[in-house]
Amino acid sequence: MEEKELRALVSLLSDEDEEVLSHVEQKIISLGDPVIPYLESEWESNFNPYVQKRIEDLIHHLQYSVLEKKLRAWKEGGAEDLLEGLWLIATYQYPDLEYSKLRKEMEQIYYETWLEMKNDIHPFDQIRILNDVLFGKLKFSANTKNFHAPNNSMLNIVLESHKGNPISLCAVYMLVAQRLKLPVYGVNLPNLFVLTYKSRELQFYINAFNRGLIFYKSDIDNYISHLNLAKMDLFYEPCSNLDIIRRMLRNLIISFEKLGEKEKMEEIKRLVDVITDESDVNY
Numbered sequence: 001m002e003e004k005e006l007r008a009l010v011s012l013l014s015d016e017d018e019e020v021l022s023h024v025e026q027k028i029i030s031l032g033d034p035v036i037p038y039l040e041s042e043w044e045s046n047f048n049p050y051v052q053k054r055i056e057d058l059i060h061h062l063q064y065s066v067l068e069k070k071l072r073a074w075k076e077g078g079a080e081d082l083l084e085g086l087w088l089i090a091t092y093q094y095p096d097l098e099y100s101k102l103r104k105e106m107e108q109i110y111y112e113t114w115l116e117m118k119n120d121i122h123p124f125d126q127i128r129i130l131n132d133v134l135f136g137k138l139k140f141s142a143n144t145k146n147f148h149a150p151n152n153s154m155l156n157i158v159l160e161s162h163k164g165n166p167i168s169l170c171a172v173y174m175l176v177a178q179r180l181k182l183p184v185y186g187v188n189l190p191n192l193f194v195l196t197y198k199s200r201e202l203q204f205y206i207n208a209f210n211r212g213l214i215f216y217k218s219d220i221d222n223y224i225s226h227l228n229l230a231k232m233d234l235f236y237e238p239c240s241n242l243d244i245i246r247r248m249l250r251n252l253i254i255s256f257e258k259l260g261e262k263e264k265m266e267e268i269k270r271l272v273d274v275i276t277d278e279s280d281v282n283y
Contacts, residue, residue, distance in 0.1 A: 013054045063095045075275040085245040086155040110179045131212030150255040166209040167193040173208040185238030
């Protein structure tokens with residue numbers, strides 16, 4: 001469709017006839033995401049608040065559809081790149097965010113830790129070095145004041161503020177650790193997300209929400225017992241990137257629920273459905 005036709009179509013968004021409006025909106029939606037830049041341009045030049053709101057809703061609808069497709073493709077492609085999954089979540093709130101920006105910022109954090117890291121020392125000492133850089137030098141910390149804020153699940157904001165929730169801090173920690181070739185993975189505990197260092201010779205656990213505190217299997221045993229839950233392998237063993245992204249999305253549902261943003265809650269629930277199978281355990 002040429003620009004002149006698009007302009008005529010958008011001009012009909014001011015029509016008061018609901019049937020006409022519905023037809024126009026469906027026509028614009030059918031054009032797909034290539035029409036987004038044009039709609040953004042029209043929003044800037046249109047001073048009718050009602051039309052602006054309709055354009056905003058159309059842009060969001062199109063951007064959300066793109067996100068759904070990309071998230072599904074990420075899952076079907078094996079969900080191998082955790083950073084890509086985290087980027088996709090962040091684009092829900094920040095649709096113009098570029099993957100390359102996050103990758104560059106994570107590379108800088110890796111470089112800071114690489115300068116301090118030594119390969120010929122005990123894993124405990126390697127983790128302590130990583131803790132010193134992330135929580136000491138770079139001052140990453142738990143966002144206890146705004147624990148349920150949606151931005152705690154947005155990696156771009158976490159990297160900007162250096163504050164996050166358990167799973168976002170664990171994600172940053174894990175990405176850096178694995179870039180350093182340390183065998184560090186996520187662990188899906190009930191009500192708490194942690195990390196495990198797991199090699200052939202050694203396994204222990206790391207709480208990134210508590211400045212990288214090291215703990216052990218016996219501590220998880222006590223935690224599970226306190227919750228009156230039966231022991232399950234998933235409480236002790238590494239989880240997948242897909243598990244991490246699903247859990248982060250479920251955290252977002254809770255965040256938007258506490259803010260009373262029901263529409264966003266439902267949208268995030270649909271994203272969870274896109275990457276969830278019936279056999280997946282919800283923790």
